[in-house]
Amino acid sequence: xxxxxxxxxxxxxxxxxxxxxxxxxxxxxxxxxxxxxxxxxxxxxxxxxxxxxxxxxxxxxxxxxxxxxxxxxxxxxxxxxxxxxxxxxxxxxxxxxxxxxxxxxxxxxxxxxxxxxxxxxxxxxxxxxxxxxxxxxxxxxxxxxxxxxxxxxxxxxxxxxxxxxxxxxxxxxxxxxxxxxxxxxxxxxxxxxxxxxxxxxxxxxxxxxxxxxxxxxxxxxxxxxxxxxxxxxxxxxxxxxxxxxxxxxxxxxxxxxxxxxx
Amino acid sequence: xxxxxxxxxxxxxxxxxxxxxxxxxxxxxxxxxxxxxxxxxxxxxxxxxxxxxxxxxxxxxxxxxxxxxxxxxxxxxxxxxxxxxxxxxxxx
Numbered sequence: 001x002x003x004x005x006x007x008x009x010x011x012x013x014x015x016x017x018x019x020x021x022x023x024x025x026x027x028x029x030x031x032x033x034x035x036x037x038x039x040x041x042x043x044x045x046x047x048x049x050x051x052x053x054x055x056x057x058x059x060x061x062x063x064x065x066x067x068x069x070x071x072x073x074x075x076x077x078x079x080x081x082x083x084x085x086x087x088x089x090x091x092x093x094x095x096x097x098x099x100x101x102x103x104x105x106x107x108x109x110x111x112x113x114x115x116x117x118x119x120x121x122x123x124x125x126x127x128x129x130x131x132x133x134x135x136x137x138x139x140x141x142x143x144x145x146x147x148x149x150x151x152x153x154x155x156x157x158x159x160x161x162x163x164x165x166x167x168x169x170x171x172x173x174x175x176x177x178x179x180x181x182x183x184x185x186x187x188x189x190x191x192x193x194x195x196x197x198x199x200x201x202x203x204x205x206x207x208x209x210x211x212x213x214x215x216x217x218x219x220x221x222x223x224x225x226x227x228x229x230x231x232x233x234x235x236x237x238x239x240x241x242x243x244x245x246x247x248x249x250x251x252x253x254x255x256x257x258x259x260x261x262x
Numbered sequence: 263x264x265x266x267x268x269x270x271x272x273x274x275x276x277x278x279x280x281x282x283x284x285x286x287x288x289x290x291x292x293x294x295x296x297x298x299x300x301x302x303x304x305x306x307x308x309x310x311x312x313x314x315x316x317x318x319x320x321x322x323x324x325x326x327x328x329x330x331x332x333x334x335x336x337x338x339x340x341x342x343x344x345x346x347x348x349x350x351x352x353x354x
Binding site: 146147150151154155158180183184185186187190194195196 | 274275276277279280282283284286287290291330
């Protein structure tokens with residue numbers, strides 16, 4: 001199959017970009033796809049620790065770009081899936097260490113060996129974001145059901161369209177169904193409407209995420225928590241499968257739900 | 263809003279969030295600062311009040327957006343000969 005470069009971005013920081021990239025990449029790999037995850041956040045790398053691969057870094061993307069290693073040496077194999085690799089980035093360099101042309105070249109080098117090349121973009125709309133946008137065939141924009149991240153998502157969607165990398169697809173992360181029902185949280189429909197953007201995934205708030213990040217095991221790797229299920233569905237939608245959106249499950253006990261604290 | 267919510271003065275905050283987002287995104291996308299609307303409103307009042315009996319206090323100017331189209335909506339209530347609003351009620 002033809003390879004696809006998918007950039008995961010958001011504008012605002014802290015909305016769950018890295019968690020989404022790690023889990024969607026892992027879920028695609030568990031579907032049998034050949035996947036490489038590239039950490040695009042030079043100087044503030046985190047995809048390695050979220051994936052639990054931080055101890056295995058020898059070379060990184062900047063080393064490859066600057067000719068200090070071969071492509072394969074900058075890839076860390078994740079044995080939890082048949083074909084899953086991480087390309088970490090440099091922690092002690094700044095965003096200018098890789099430019100847009102070099103990022104495109106890097107992705108082109110990877111295309112022959114992988115079905116999906118996922119890039120975890122840095123927050124913001126500066127140099128690092130544009131570098132990660134340059135090679136993208138498609139973009140996933142992560143937002144939370146909260147005004148500031150939705151506003152920033154709109155800005156990023158505009159920039160993606162201006163760069164002719166659209167249409168962007170939206171992932172609404174950390175939704176709390178009970179709070180939406182109580183009308184104290186923006187609904188997924190509200191967000192899709194104000195952003196005029198199609199949703200590819202709805203990920204409920206899930207306490208398993210923190211635990212899995214603590215351990216370096218993406219939630220999709222083990223268990224069927226609500227977030228894991230949502231990430232598996234996103235992966236299937238990315239492959240082109242039509243997966244209907246499930247009614248959102250609340251976590252929490254029946255009593256908590258009755259009293260609206262779920 | 264239900265009676266309980268009214269009693270306790272709380273509002274449907276998801277709806278407030280949606281309205282505020284709509285407003286701010288229209289201005290972000292159009293690259294038009296929200297304060298510009300007040301200046302436009304003053305210009306419209308100045309231009310129309312020379313020709314028509316208008317209710318200056320009732321003039322509203324805002325941006326609206328449908329899909330990818332943005333527009334400026336201006337509502338100018340007229341006064342009748344007695345200085346009263348012509349319409350019994352103005353559109354919300």
